[in-house]
Amino acid sequence: MLVPAAFAAQPMHFNRLSVEDGLSQSHVQAILQDSSGLIWFGTEDGLNRFDGYAFRHYRRDRASSEALASD
Numbered sequence: 001m002l003v004p005a006a007f008a009a010q011p012m013h014f015n016r017l018s019v020e021d022g023l024s025q026s027h028v029q030a031i032l033q034d035s036s037g038l039i040w041f042g043t044e045d046g047l048n049r050f051d052g053y054a055f056r057h058y059r060r061d062r063a064s065s066e067a068l069a070s071d
Helices: none
Strands: 028-033 039-043 046-050 055-058
Antiparallel strands (some): 028 039, 039 046, 046 055
16 A cells, blocks of 8 residues: 555654553543544543543543543
């Protein structure tokens, strides 16, 4: 398969994110990037949203009917 020149010319760069960076737990079970560019990490300790700078954590709250159903 041929790769268009525009894609071949752009190098890929990866950063490792960890608990030290704000990830709630080191065992990531799922990763998704949404249409806004936010990256979501599903862990055993809830859902983590990364905006490129910081994490925001979403966890189960049994007192709220609008919270996550489970961690």
